[in-house]
Amino acid sequence: MELKLVIEIKNKINSVDKLKEKAHEVEENYKDCIEISLCSGTGCKAYLPQELYRLMLEELDKNKEKINKKIVVHKTGCLGYCEKGPIIIIYPKELCYLQVKSEDIPEIVEKTIKDEVVERLFYKDDNGALIPKVSDIPFYKYQNRIILINSRMDPRNIDDYIRLGGYQALVKALTAMTPDKVLDEVKKANLRGRGGGGFPAGDKWETTKNAAGEPKYVLVNASEGNPGAFPNRLTIEGNPHSVLEGLILAAYAIGSNQGYIYIKQEYSLAIENINIAIEQAREYGFLGKNILNSGFNFEVKVHKGAGAYVSGESSALNTAIEGKAGEPRLKYIHTAVSGLWGKPTNLNNVETYANVPQIINNGADWFMSIGTKGSAGTKIFSLVGKVKNTGLVEVPMGITLRDIIYKIGGGIKDDKKFKAVQTGGPSGGVIPEHLLDLPVDFDELTKAGSMMGSGGMVVMDEDDCMVNLAYYFIKFLSEESCGKCVPCREGLRQLIYVYERIMEGKGKIEDLKLLEDLALVLEGASLCALGSTAQNIVLTTLKYFRQEYEAHIYYHSCPALVCKPLINYEINKEKCTGCMLCVKSCPVNAISGEVKKPHIIDQNTCIKCDACVEACPEKFSAIEKKTGLLGVKL
Amino acid sequence: MKNTKRDIETYKQKIKKRGFRLTETRMVILDVLLKSSGELDAEELFLLSHKKHPKIGMATIYRTLRLLEKEGLVVRVGFYNNKAKYRIEESSGPLAEKPDIRPSKSGLDKKKFTGDAGYPLVTRYEGNLEDYKNVERINTIQNQLSQWLGELSKIKREKELALEDVIKDFGKVDKIVSYHENQRSNLIQILLDVQNEYRWLPKHVLLYVSSKLNIPLTDIYSIASFYKSFNLEPRGKYTIVVCTGTACHVRRSMYLLQRIANVLGIKHGDTTGNYKFTLETVNCLGCCALGPVMVLNNKYYSNPSTKQLEKLFSDLD
Numbered sequence: 001m002e003l004k005l006v007i008e009i010k011n012k013i014n015s016v017d018k019l020k021e022k023a024h025e026v027e028e029n030y031k032d033c034i035e036i037s038l039c040s041g042t043g044c045k046a047y048l049p050q051e052l053y054r055l056m057l058e059e060l061d062k063n064k065e066k067i068n069k070k071i072v073v074h075k076t077g078c079l080g081y082c083e084k085g086p087i088i089i090i091y092p093k094e095l096c097y098l099q100v101k102s103e104d105i106p107e108i109v110e111k112t113i114k115d116e117v118v119e120r121l122f123y124k125d126d127n128g129a130l131i132p133k134v135s136d137i138p139f140y141k142y143q144n145r146i147i148l149i150n151s152r153m154d155p156r157n158i159d160d161y162i163r164l165g166g167y168q169a170l171v172k173a174l175t176a177m178t179p180d181k182v183l184d185e186v187k188k189a190n191l192r193g194r195g196g197g198g199f200p201a202g203d204k205w206e207t208t209k210n211a212a213g214e215p216k217y218v219l220v221n222a223s224e225g226n227p228g229a230f231p232n233r234l235t236i237e238g239n240p241h242s243v244l245e246g247l248i249l250a251a252y253a254i255g256s257n258q259g260y261i262y263i264k265q266e267y268s269l270a271i272e273n274i275n276i277a278i279e280q281a282r283e284y285g286f287l288g289k290n291i292l293n294s295g296f297n298f299e300v301k302v303h304k305g306a307g308a309y310v311s312g313e314s315s316a317l318n319t320a321i322e323g324k325a326g327e328p329r330l331k332y333i334h335t336a337v338s339g340l341w342g343k344p345t346n347l348n349n350v351e352t353y354a355n356v357p358q359i360i361n362n363g364a365d366w367f368m369s370i371g372t373k374g375s376a377g378t379k380i381f382s383l384v385g386k387v388k389n390t391g392l393v394e395v396p397m398g399i400t401l402r403d404i405i406y407k408i409g410g411g412i413k414d415d416k417k418f419k420a421v422q423t424g425g426p427s428g429g430v431i432p433e434h435l436l437d438l439p440v441d442f443d444e445l446t447k448a449g450s451m452m453g454s455g456g457m458v459v460m461d462e463d464d465c466m467v468n469l470a471y472y473f474i475k476f477l478s479e480e481s482c483g484k485c486v487p488c489r490e491g492l493r494q495l496i497y498v499y500e501r502i503m504e505g506k507g508k509i510e511d512l513k514l515l516e517d518l519a520l521v522l523e524g525a526s527l528c529a530l531g532s533t534a535q536n537i538v539l540t541t542l543k544y545f546r547q548e549y550e551a552h553i554y555y556h557s558c559p560a561l562v563c564k565p566l567i568n569y570e571i572n573k574e575k576c577t578g579c580m581l582c583v584k585s586c587p588v589n590a591i592s593g594e595v596k597k598p599h600i601i602d603q604n605t606c607i608k609c610d611a612c613v614e615a616c617p618e619k620f621s622a623i624e625k626k627t628g629l630l631g632v633k634l
Numbered sequence: 635m636k637n638t639k640r641d642i643e644t645y646k647q648k649i650k651k652r653g654f655r656l657t658e659t660r661m662v663i664l665d666v667l668l669k670s671s672g673e674l675d676a677e678e679l680f681l682l683s684h685k686k687h688p689k690i691g692m693a694t695i696y697r698t699l700r701l702l703e704k705e706g707l708v709v710r711v712g713f714y715n716n717k718a719k720y721r722i723e724e725s726s727g728p729l730a731e732k733p734d735i736r737p738s739k740s741g742l743d744k745k746k747f748t749g750d751a752g753y754p755l756v757t758r759y760e761g762n763l764e765d766y767k768n769v770e771r772i773n774t775i776q777n778q779l780s781q782w783l784g785e786l787s788k789i790k791r792e793k794e795l796a797l798e799d800v801i802k803d804f805g806k807v808d809k810i811v812s813y814h815e816n817q818r819s820n821l822i823q824i825l826l827d828v829q830n831e832y833r834w835l836p837k838h839v840l841l842y843v844s845s846k847l848n849i850p851l852t853d854i855y856s857i858a859s860f861y862k863s864f865n866l867e868p869r870g871k872y873t874i875v876v877c878t879g880t881a882c883h884v885r886r887s888m889y890l891l892q893r894i895a896n897v898l899g900i901k902h903g904d905t906t907g908n909y910k911f912t913l914e915t916v917n918c919l920g921c922c923a924l925g926p927v928m929v930l931n932n933k934y935y936s937n938p939s940t941k942q943l944e945k946l947f948s949d950l951d
């Protein structure tokens with residue numbers, strides 16, 4: 001027992017020197033060694049990274065005798081380039097292997113030991129030239145990663161984080177700065193909330209700090225429910241300590257002794273990693289009583305959210321942590337003044353907290369030098385949809401959408417035509433092609449009718465129907481609406497009715513005015529942002545893609561061939577060879593025909609399930625979708 | 635048509651007597667009807683009267699005709715080519731004695747509203763007998779259907795009860811509750827852990843939790859039904875999760891969902907009859923590069939085809 005206590009005390013870091021010592025010690029450990037980073041984030045989970053990791057260790061074990069250098073394998077969090085996953089990066093040469101399969105592992109290990117490279121796994125650019133170095137790959141080249149620095153660390157190892165400069169900010173703040181000074185630095189850096197609205201974090205902290213009432217609470221909002229957005233999830237999975245450090249710094253600045261991390265229960269890996277991080281931080285003395293001998297106490301609890309999108313709203317999140325149904329309330333009094341259990345509560349997004357250690361370490365001026373005047377720093381986006389390079393990107397604010405989509409994203413998949421990009425999840429809007437040169441920051445996106453949101457960026461091509469997309473988001477919001485206020489509950493439902501009418505070809509041109517009116521009511525009268533931002537998607541699609549709505553209404557046609565009631569599946573008689581494959585695949589027996597004779601689809605029975613398209617061999621592609629009054633694609 | 639003028643005067647008086655206003659439009663329509671030699675249908679009436687008074691529309695015609703017919707000033711004669719024809723009622727004997735049925739100024743006279751104002755309240759059915767037979771047939775089918783549905787829900791409930799019976803040991807629940815310090819504020823966490831244990835929230839377990847934490851069962855249900863993660867019905871052994879996040883949506887996840895539904899024969903949110911599979915949707919799984927994605931048994935599948943699905947499902951026991 002005594003021995004354990006001694007070890008515990010020995011492990012505790014309580015001064016700047018001790019932290020430096022620790023960092024040096026870790027660095028010494030890694031000196032002259034080859035580091036292999038294997039991406040094990042959620043994006044690569046489908047490729048079974050554990051299996052690759054196991055194989056890698058086995059291979060290394062087999063070749064024990066040949067190894068003359070120390071080799072370390074990191075199971076890292078998401079490395080970002082999900083499209084080409086799983087990724088292996090080998091340091092110090094920064095060699096990047098893409099789309100690694102289990103068969104490749106022996107060769108990689110063998111060549112790495114011999115200090116050689118596996119050329120066939122390198123990135124090939126359009127001209128066929130090989131790019132071995134990770135920072136030269138276009139996907140990474142145009143990014144500016146200050147938060148996603150997890151490529152050389154195991155998220156479950158605090159030492160790795162310390163080696164990368166972790167907890168230096170905390171030690172600096174607690175030993176050399178007063179809480180007010182920390183707050184001033186964050187305020188000076190103009191750090192804006194990364195969760196959506198872009199409210200200055202410093203101002204929020206100050207309100208909480210000055211509000212009457214004890215104790216004060218600090219919360220992390222990791223209730224990321226946006227369909228198609230996952231920056232928070234991967235930030236916590238890849239580098240939980242950065243969020244934790246930011247949270248402790250915020251608590252120090254505000255004067256809070258208790259923090260909560262609200263995280264969706266579906267994010268099992270993130271929950272696991274943050275729990276481990278909390279344990280390790282406690283062991284090192286960054287959490288608990290009398291942190292770094294400064295007299296400051298702080299504890300963190302993880303609260304698993306049970307899956308309600310609306311619980312990501314600030315007042316709803318507070319009630320959810322109290323163990324009640326997470327419904328929002330009117331915010332005459334902000335949660336910063338009266339939040340959790342009626343006490344002053346500061347709530348920020350995961351990414352906001354992850355920025356704080358960087359600001360304290362490098363100063364507000366450095367932070368201000370990145371990004372634009374109004375929006376400093378970087379922003380993490382999940383670049384998904386119809387782009388060539390899907391993945392997690394961190395870009396400086398002010399970069400244009402075109403740069404993100406074409407330089408980092410590599411352009412549109414299958415070289416189709418770009419149609420629109422959707423930012424901000426269900427609360428955001430769509431941005432059409434003529435606005436692609438828009439600089440990405442909080443204010444510019446809002447001006448265009450969309451918003452930053454928590455970092456979803458979905459790219460759409462000519463095959464996507466904007467009416468259907470708006471319907472999809474409205475339906476999502478309606479399902480997630482808590483039903484407390486009438487405009488949101490009923491307004492969204494009415495919007496759905498109108499959209500369904502239009503998508504069935506029964507819409508009238510007056511319906512467009514009705515959509516606009518309903519959207520404006522939602523904006524003006526809803527209780528929380530879930531309802532009030534629903535107008536973005538309606539108004540932007542109406543504004544930029546009105547002709548598509550009109551095609552649905554006037555010509556009963558869906559130009560993108562998405563809306564089921566308006567499309568027909570027909571078999572091209574010239575292309576059909578009569579192979580009977582589609583006949584067998586049809587779940588409702590709507591296709592009739594004989595062998596070697598063109599088949600016919602009975603339009604009355606067809607449920608438009610797309611099964612026949614899947615069944616028809618690609619070389620024939622005899623099944624065609626048609627739309628419009630005369631079955632002609634417009 | 636020689637004494638038109640006098641005629642109009644008598645009809646005007648009749649209308650006034652009944653207590654209705656003599657509006658311009660009514661006058662015009664009455665005039666047209668009186669002047670016409672034969673019977674008119676509503677459309678003809680509209681065309682003739684619209685010329686005289688531009689404010690008259692089809693609705694005015696119908697409204698006025700209904701009023702006049704009710705008061706017995708106009709009769710409906712015949713029904714040709716799907717159009718009713720109207721002509722003015724010539725005999726004005728008993729009509730004059732009809733009482734004023736509108737409420738008097740002194741207040742409502744209830745007696746006058748009891749239905750004996752002179753017009754029938756019930757219309758007799760005059761269709762052919764076949765319709766009656768059809769109705770009978772529909773009734774028997776409906777009865778049969780509701781009986782089957784009742785049986786089905788009975789079977790389902792029995793299965794639920796059988797599944798509930800499996801859980802008799804509350805030791806695990808005790809552990810979970812005490813891990814969360816017996817606190818009400820940790821209710822969501824407790825329920826999540828209970829669900830992790832049993833895959834769903836059986837009623838008697840919830841009752842047990844409510845007595846243990848000393849909170850009403852309704853409170854527990856209010857939370858269990860608010861949050862999406864909680865299942866109040868038994869789940870299949872395997873859960874199939876299909877991502878319908880935006881990225882997967884634009885890559886046509888609905889077709890994948892439809893394929894799985896075709897193979898399993900259930901809608902999303904449902905469980906197969908043998909409690910083997912539950913089909914669920916989720917908003918984002920975070921691996922958008924693979925979209926559309928399906929998760930089964932912690933394994934990720936990128937856009938599996940019908941054949942792959944069939945094999946996958948049949949391989950599981």
